[in-house]
Amino acid sequence: xxxxxxxxxxxxxLVVAQEASFxxxxxxxxxxxxxxxxxxxxxxxxxxxxxxxxxxxxxxLTQAGQKLFGAVEQGFQKIDNELKKLAxxxxxxxxxxRINTGSQVVNTLLLPKLADFSENYPDIQLExxxxxxxxxxxxxxxxxxxxxxxxxxxxxxxxxxxAETRMAAVAxxxxxxRYGFPKKVRDLEQHQCIGYRxxxxxxxxxxxxxxxxxIKIKPQGRWIFNEDTPALIAAKKGLGIAxxxxxxxxxxxxxxxxxxxxxxxxxxxxxxxLYYPHRNVSPALRAVIDALRM
Numbered sequence: 001x002x003x004x005x006x007x008x009x010x011x012x013x014l015v016v017a018q019e020a021s022f023x024x025x026x027x028x029x030x031x032x033x034x035x036x037x038x039x040x041x042x043x044x045x046x047x048x049x050x051x052x053x054x055x056x057x058x059x060x061l062t063q064a065g066q067k068l069f070g071a072v073e074q075g076f077q078k079i080d081n082e083l084k085k086l087a088x089x090x091x092x093x094x095x096x097x098r099i100n101t102g103s104q105v106v107n108t109l110l111l112p113k114l115a116d117f118s119e120n121y122p123d124i125q126l127e128x129x130x131x132x133x134x135x136x137x138x139x140x141x142x143x144x145x146x147x148x149x150x151x152x153x154x155x156x157x158x159x160x161x162x163a164e165t166r167m168a169a170v171a172x173x174x175x176x177x178r179y180g181f182p183k184k185v186r187d188l189e190q191h192q193c194i195g196y197r198x199x200x201x202x203x204x205x206x207x208x209x210x211x212x213x214x215i216k217i218k219p220q221g222r223w224i225f226n227e228d229t230p231a232l233i234a235a236k237k238g239l240g241i242a243x244x245x246x247x248x249x250x251x252x253x254x255x256x257x258x259x260x261x262x263x264x265x266x267x268x269x270x271x272x273x274l275y276y277p278h279r280n281v282s283p284a285l286r287a288v289i290d291a292l293r294m
């Protein structure tokens with residue numbers, strides 16, 4: 001196996017060649033002149049060539065030394081440049097920030113809050129990955145995730161980025177004209193309720209609260225989706241009653257395109273939180289946190 005070169009010895013050689021003096025080079029490196037001479041002799045023995053021509057008055061590179069000097073100077077300069085880039089990365093908001101969350105959170109929360117972000121931080125690239133399953137953000141290479149506060153994994157640092165989310169049971173005027181309005185929450189079991197399929201395979205249960213009682217409704221209907229957007233479209237087309245976050249139906253309720261029922265009894269989810277694994281975050285992620293924080 002080829003022996004790996006001692007890069008400390010190469011750096012010592014570089015400084016001696018640049019200073020053209022063992023005395024000045026030893027002072028710059030913070031070692032004794034005899035120790036430096038020993039290092040250079042070791043390097044020459046290792047390479048099998050003489051690197052310096054020494055006289056009582058001068059020190060110069062041999063032909064082999066000049067060749068090595070050109071290669072070593074270029075290599076260390078490249079390393080210095082990369083280290084400077086890393087220093088800039090540590091102190092300036094730059095680089096890629098990957099966030100995992102559900103699709104509706106991206107549409108209704110992250111995009112509105114981060115719409116002007118790129119203008120203020122042109123060196124930051126945002127990657128927002130929409131998934132309805134819970135993921136291990138560390139194992140899957142994400143910088144942060146967004147979930148309801150009660151769903152954030154233990155040990156994570158969590159920052160609130162929204163108010164509480166109230167659900168809304170909605171349908172079109174045409175639907176209610178054909179099927180009538182349910183008078184009690186339990187009446188929903190007899191209606192065309194648009195289902196939401198969870199990644200676990202089960203159906204999302206509609207939760208309501210009345211007189212300190214929690215009522216859970218399993219949607220019974222001909223339509224099931226695994227995202228909110230098609231459920232909203234289906235509700236607007238009169239295909240059934242949908243149970244959606246109220247911030248997704250504000251415009252439709254205001255225009256009369258949808259009608260809301262059981263408003264006061266609808267379930268309220270806790271705030272959304274941005275969560276991440278440790279406090280020593282990059283400047284780029286810190287900028288995102290500050291932009292999203294409530």
